[in-house]
Amino acid sequence: xHFNKRVLCAATLVAMTITPAMSAELTxxxxxxxxxxxxxxxxxxSSIPFSYYDNNQKPIGFSVDLANKVAxxxxxxxxxxxxxxxxxxxxxxTRIPLVQNGTVDLECGSTTNNVExxxxxxxxVGIFQIGTQLLTRKTSGVKDxxxxxxxxxxxxxxxxxxxxxxxxNVDKKMNMNIIQAKDHGESFQMLESGRAVAFMMxxxxxxxxxxxxxxxxxxxxxxxxxxxxxxxxMLRKDDPAFKKVVDDALKAVYKSGxxxxxxxxxxxxxxxxKGLNLNFPMSADLKALFANPTxxxxx
Amino acid sequence: MNxxxxxxxxxxxTGVGSEIYLNWFVSGLGWTLAIALTGWxxxxxxxxxxxxxxxxxxxxxxxxxxxxxxxxxxxxxLVQLFFWYFMVPDLLPTPLETWFKQDLSPGASAxxxxxxxxxxxTAARVAExxxxxxxxxxxxxxxxxxxxxxxxxxxxxHVLLPQAFRIVIPPLTSEFLNIIKNSSVASxxxxxxxxxxxKQTAEYTANIFEVFTLxxxxxxxxxxxxxxxxxxxxxxxxIPGMMGGSGK
Numbered sequence: 001x002h003f004n005k006r007v008l009c010a011a012t013l014v015a016m017t018i019t020p021a022m023s024a025e026l027t028x029x030x031x032x033x034x035x036x037x038x039x040x041x042x043x044x045x046s047s048i049p050f051s052y053y054d055n056n057q058k059p060i061g062f063s064v065d066l067a068n069k070v071a072x073x074x075x076x077x078x079x080x081x082x083x084x085x086x087x088x089x090x091x092x093x094t095r096i097p098l099v100q101n102g103t104v105d106l107e108c109g110s111t112t113n114n115v116e117x118x119x120x121x122x123x124x125v126g127i128f129q130i131g132t133q134l135l136t137r138k139t140s141g142v143k144d145x146x147x148x149x150x151x152x153x154x155x156x157x158x159x160x161x162x163x164x165x166x167x168x169n170v171d172k173k174m175n176m177n178i179i180q181a182k183d184h185g186e187s188f189q190m191l192e193s194g195r196a197v198a199f200m201m202x203x204x205x206x207x208x209x210x211x212x213x214x215x216x217x218x219x220x221x222x223x224x225x226x227x228x229x230x231x232x233x234m235l236r237k238d239d240p241a242f243k244k245v246v247d248d249a250l251k252a253v254y255k256s257g258x259x260x261x262x263x264x265x266x267x268x269x270x271x272x273x274k275g276l277n278l279n280f281p282m283s284a285d286l287k288a289l290f291a292n293p294t295x296x297x298x299x
Numbered sequence: 300m301n302x303x304x305x306x307x308x309x310x311x312x313t314g315v316g317s318e319i320y321l322n323w324f325v326s327g328l329g330w331t332l333a334i335a336l337t338g339w340x341x342x343x344x345x346x347x348x349x350x351x352x353x354x355x356x357x358x359x360x361x362x363x364x365x366x367x368x369x370x371x372x373x374x375x376x377l378v379q380l381f382f383w384y385f386m387v388p389d390l391l392p393t394p395l396e397t398w399f400k401q402d403l404s405p406g407a408s409a410x411x412x413x414x415x416x417x418x419x420x421t422a423a424r425v426a427e428x429x430x431x432x433x434x435x436x437x438x439x440x441x442x443x444x445x446x447x448x449x450x451x452x453x454x455x456x457h458v459l460l461p462q463a464f465r466i467v468i469p470p471l472t473s474e475f476l477n478i479i480k481n482s483s484v485a486s487x488x489x490x491x492x493x494x495x496x497x498k499q500t501a502e503y504t505a506n507i508f509e510v511f512t513l514x515x516x517x518x519x520x521x522x523x524x525x526x527x528x529x530x531x532x533x534x535x536x537x538i539p540g541m542m543g544g545s546g547k
Contacts, residue, residue, distance in 0.1 A: 093498065096505055100302055116505045119303045152405055157486075157495060158502030163314055170316040179405040179489045180499075190489070193385070195400045195408075237301060 042107030073249035131225025327496030341418025346425025432463030
């Protein structure tokens, strides 16, 4: 009995030393993917046109296409053509913990790369750059942020825009009434129903909301951008091997010019589910990002 | 899981004026309490009236109250909130609608909507409890009261309600705790209550666990404190010999 236990212990020890030796080059996420045979991608439900659901509840969007390019690269890297790619829905509150605890391996959606988040997770090279601007009625007379003094302005709670707007209100004593809605759809509803004259948000998202409006022609995106932010794909910290695979895959898409076709597909053509066209031309900043990819936070 | 813990996060600057994140929690807590207390005032008043109505002999009054309870208790709170906030203003006459949406500050209009919503929703629940409290009393008390010449108002005021309210203190306490927790729906229409400030802080700092832990503790401490307080109230107003109490 006693002896058997010892043999077992020894056998376990031997097994433990042998297993890592067989895949010595793999660590972290790549090892996890190899062992489980599955890559889990995080997706959003309504970040149009970055990551959202089509009518069949399938994740689609610009960021989803990029994530799939990364998945192809992972398959090649691990020589696992039959690797399973699974999607896991995340929200703005769950995305960081789910990446950290290993539920999600890679989250490509509309997540801003900033220094606070870099404490918790790592980011790929940027996949998009936005500027924070205003959406308003063409007839409202609002041309720039200075015109907002004393008015009701809406933004989405928890966004950089909300913080910038509050800071602007205090610093420049603008006496704005700031409404913080729970999501972009509700912010736009506040704007459309007349509770606010302008909606401050990431330009790409404003174009998305405008496309959804009853009559898009009544609206305009305006104002000098108050900040620039890079979106990136989130992955676990301190995992250089996986980060390299992700970055290389993205850089290849940028370098080959494939990214231009993807951009045209999602920002300059009708997109599901309603066939809306965002008509959002590629900014000079974004062209610069694709030419010189970086994983630094913007500004 | 390599989470980067930082309990000092509450003392970091928010980047707005000279505020730290703790200031946001304090202001959020203020809104939460203001919403819950105002909503509770409406709920208790209206709920008591409705509860009494349900026990009256006049069938039509009892039926009005029954319909009210059925409607407000069976429709989800969130649906009711969106009704009060998004639909009702559009049904108002235009000058009133413009005033509500544009002249009133956004915080005030959201506050009015959420307080009406929570007050009317909780009133339905309070009504049921007040009714149960009254119905729990022996039928003989009503007869005796009427026999000694009390009017019905006097009967309710001096005999039935004082006992009924004592009986239902525990479930009413639960309702009050519920309204504090339910007040978090305010965050969905842009009021920066405790939950909204928590979510916002989590979003900005990326220290999700610390931030939600603090919010959990705050809700817990408030509710626990109120529960203790109500236990004391219950004991101090207890009538010796009633409710199987020891006559303490």
